[in-house]
Amino acid sequence: MAELLRANVLANFAYFRRSRLLIAFALVFLLLTGLTSLPTFFINSSVQNFNSLQEIYSTMNVFLLLFAAGLGLFVVSSHLRNRSLKMVFTKPCSPAVWLLSAFISAVVVTLLLNLVVLASAVVLSFVWHLPVRAGLLFISVDTFVASVGLIAYLMLLATLAHPAIAVTFALIFNADLFYDAQMWAQSVIRSGNSSPALRLLARLFHYLYLALPMVHAFGKKTENIYSSLRVLHGEWRYPLLSLGYALALAAFCYFLALFALQRKKHI
Numbered sequence: 363m364a365e366l367l368r369a370n371v372l373a374n375f376a377y378f379r380r381s382r383l384l385i386a387f388a389l390v391f392l393l394l395t396g397l398t399s400l401p402t403f404f405i406n407s408s409v410q411n412f413n414s415l416q417e418i419y420s421t422m423n424v425f426l427l428l429f430a431a432g433l434g435l436f437v438v439s440s441h442l443r444n445r446s447l448k449m450v451f452t453k454p455c456s457p458a459v460w461l462l463s464a465f466i467s468a469v470v471v472t473l474l475l476n477l478v479v480l481a482s483a484v485v486l487s488f489v490w491h492l493p494v495r496a497g498l499l500f501i502s503v504d505t506f507v508a509s510v511g512l513i514a515y516l517m518l519l520a521t522l523a524h525p526a527i528a529v530t531f532a533l534i535f536n537a538d539l540f541y542d543a544q545m546w547a548q549s550v551i552r553s554g555n556s557s558p559a560l561r562l563l564a565r566l567f568h569y570l571y572l573a574l575p576m577v578h579a580f581g582k583k584t585e586n587i588y589s590s591l592r593v594l595h596g597e598w599r600y601p602l603l604s605l606g607y608a609l610a611l612a613a614f615c616y617f618l619a620l621f622a623l624q625r626k627k628h629i
Contacts, residue, residue: 363459366455366459367459367462367463367466370455370459370460370463370464370467371463371466371467371470373463374437374463374464374467374468375467375470375471377437377440378433378437378467378471381436381440384429384432384433384436387429387432388429391425391429408490408491408492411490411491411492412490412492414490415483415486415487415490415492416588416589416591418483418486419479419483419498419501420501420588422479422482422483423479423501423502423505426472426475426476426479426505426506426509427505427508427509427512427577429472429475430468430472430509430512430513431509431512431513431515431516431532432516433468433471433472433513434464434465434468434512434513434514434515434516434517434520435516435517435519435520435525435528435529436525437464437467437468437517438461438464438517438520438521438619439520439524439525439528442520442521442626443525457620457623457624458620461517461616461619461620461623462616464517465513465514465517465612465616468513468517469509469510469513472506472509472510472513473506476502476505476506476509477502479502480498480499480502483498484498495591495592495593496591496592496593497587497588497590497591497592497593498591500584500587500593500597500598500601501587501588501591503601504578504584504600504601504604507601507604507605507608508577508578508604508608510605510608510609510612511575511576511577511607511608511611511612512577513612514611514612514615514616514619515532515575515611515615516528516532517615517616517619518615518616518618518619518622519531519532520619521619521622521623521626522619522622535570535574536574536577537571537574537575537576537577538576538577538581540567540568540570540571540574541567541571543567544564544567544568544571547560547563547564547567548564551564575611576607578604579600579603579604579607579608580600580603580604583597583600584597584600
């Protein structure tokens with residue numbers, strides 16, 4: 363099984379390298395990031411350089427999240443749409459091994475990109491004579507952990523629906539949206555409008571918020587780190603707790619996606 367898993371992972375790496383869509387997406391983002399950061403190289407202010415570093419690093423980590431989600435969606439949906447899995451599963455390669463290899467390959471690529479972005483931020487810190495803050499490492503770890511959950515979630519959606527529907531669902535039905543909706547409903551209730559319909563709506567938003575996966579499990583507690591790049595000693599526990607959440611989410615999505623994959627008639 364280990365040899366078969368390794369062979370599938372290497373095949374996925376080759377597939378990623380040949381994908382023009384993924385390469386084009388990465389090049390467009392790098393171009394946009396370069397254009398937005400170009401003016402900062404002509405400014406000698408330390409404060410402005412720090413703000414620019416924080417903005418560039420934040421933008422690149424958002425890109426990493428989007429790219430990781432795209433990898434999870436792409437590696438499953440592309441094979442499902444061209445119906446090549448029937449050939450893959452008769453080598454023999456079980457759906458469980460193939461799905462696990464797809465997840466591992468997407469996670470490894472995401473990890474490598476995270477290391478590249480972190481190294482770039484460290485280099486920029488030296489170029490601009492800024493202290494290399496621990497927040498850079500914290501954000502990189504936090505982004506990678508969030509990416510693990512996103513990859514598994516989008517792989518699950520790719521096995522259940524068309525890629526366009528999967529992306530639309532992931533964008534619209536997200537935990538942050540329903541958390542904000544719950545806060546709005548509760549504020550209206552506190553202001554005096556306590557109708558049964560509004561209370562029912564608030565409960566619905568609450569349960570949807572609990573049911574849907576979160577990108578950053580402790581985003582409210584770590585948002586100051588993203589702006590200041592400073593990390594207190596006790597705050598390092600949040601990435602570890604987030605990792606536990608991401609692994610639990612990944613396991614749930616994996617087994618549900620495996621069940622959906624095995625029930626597809628064309629494989």
